[in-house]
Amino acid sequence: MWLPIFGLILGVILGLLTDIRIPEEYSNYLSIAVLAALDTLLGGMRAYLQNLYDEKVFVSGFFFNIILAASLAFLGVHLGVDLYLAAVFAFGVRLFQNIAVIRRILLAKWTKSPEKNL
Amino acid sequence: MKKDIKWGFTGISIIVGLMLAIQFQTVKQPKIADTRDGWELRTQILAEQQLQSKLLTEIRELEAQASSYETQRSQSKETALKQTLGELKRESGQTKVTGDGIIITIKPLAEAELLGETIHSISPELLKRLINELNMYHAEHISINGQRVVNTTVIREINGEPKIDGLPLSNYPITVRVLSSDVQNLRDRIKVSKVIEQFFIDNLSVEVSDPVKKLTVPPYQNAIKSKYLEPAGKE
CATH class of the missing domain: 3.30.70.1880 (Protein of unknown function DUF881)
Incomplete structure (x- = not known):
């Protein structure tokens, strides 16, 4: 359980240390991609806790969601419609749902056996 | 099996962290510029003014150089040639006299x-x-x-x-x-x-x-x- 969190921290440190910066005009795409990635990550966690986890689904979903979100934002920019808002909305809703499910599962597990951690 | 899950998850986590950090750095960047107080801005203006005056001096120098080159050019062979050409044209009747x-x-x-x-x-x-x-x-x-x-x-x-x-x-x-x-x-x-x-x-x-x-x-x-x-x- 701790390894993914450690990986997240490692990624953040790596990103901060390497001082990578993307051009201002692409920051929209990256933000939407980050949202998609977070959503996928939480979805994966939820699936894992529900014992529905599938490695292939998770990894493919991760990249597919990111690409879809970024291309949606790209299309929105070129159509003059803020299409990325659709992605933000969809991912935001799913994010909250996933978090709610995770919270419930964790809560249920904790009330069942308080001393036993995952 | 469980190990595989963790590795996949970890890899994705690293990527997400990296993306977060990059996005954070990109978004954070303009805010630094806005937190300068009046004194800092003053210093900045002073520095820019100094740069401006330096550039102006440079421009003046370069212009002086250009004009000196111009003078040199006017005394050069090319001008002599041009003058000769003009004289020849005048002599051969190609100019108004x-x-x-x-x-x-x-x-x-x-x-x-x-x-x-x-x-x-x-x-x-x-x-x-x-x-x-x-x-x-x-x-x-x-x-x-x-x-x-x-x-x-x-x-x-x-x-x-x-x-x-x-x-x-x-x-x-x-x-x-x-x-x-x-x-x-x-x-x-x-x-x-x-x-x-x-x-x-x-x-x-x-x-x-x-x-x-x-x-x-x-x-x-x-x-x-x-x-x-x-x-x-x-x-």
């Missing part, structure tokens, strides 16, 4: 007209002779009826009509403008020259004006053909 000169007007003799004699158009030989005479007395630039006379100018009869470089000379009066550095001398000599008498035989009178200041002779209008001229090979 203004200077002291006389105007020679050729028109039919009034007496002959009264007597009803037919006035023939001017004969090219006569005109050529006049030009030769003028050249003999150091005429520098000549134009006939606004057509500049250059070294290759042709005066001849085409179908009974006298023409100078293709321009007909059938109508009188014919005006010849002559520029010279010694106008008075030229005028005196042409007045007593025999060519005037030749004109008289053809029932034509020649009037030589007093020296005129600022007389303008037009440039040669056609292209000067140098069919047989070639640049000399290197020796």
Whole structure:
């Protein structure tokens, strides 16, 4: 359980240390991609806790969601419609749902056996 | 199995972390610029002003340099060449020339007209002779009826009509403008020259004006053909 969190921290440190910066005009795409990635990550966690986890689904979903979100934002920019808002909305809703499910599962597990951690 | 899950998850986590960090850095960047207080801004302005004055000094220096180059260039061979070219053009009749000169007007003799004699158009030989005479007395630039006379100018009869470089000379009066550095001398000599008498035989009178200041002779209008001229090979 701790390894993914450690990986997240490692990624953040790596990103901060390497001082990578993307051009201002692409920051929209990256933000939407980050949202998609977070959503996928939480979805994966939820699936894992529900014992529905599938490695292939998770990894493919991760990249597919990111690409879809970024291309949606790209299309929105070129159509003059803020299409990325659709992605933000969809991912935001799913994010909250996933978090709610995770919270419930964790809560249920904790009330069942308080001393036993995952 | 569980290990695999963790590795996949970890890899994705690292990527997400990296993306987060990059996004954070990208978004965070402009905010730093906005947190400067008045004093910092003042310092910044001072630095920019110093840079500006430095750049201005640089511009001034470069301009001075450019002008010095310009001066050097004007004294260089190229300018000499250009000057020579200009002089040659002037000499060959490709430029408009203004200077002291006389105007020679050729028109039919009034007496002959009264007597009803037919006035023939001017004969090219006569005109050529006049030009030769003028050249003999150091005429520098000549134009006939606004057509500049250059070294290759042709005066001849085409179908009974006298023409100078293709321009007909059938109508009188014919005006010849002559520029010279010694106008008075030229005028005196042409007045007593025999060519005037030749004109008289053809029932034509020649009037030589007093020296005129600022007389303008037009440039040669056609292209000067140098069919047989070639640049000399290197020796």
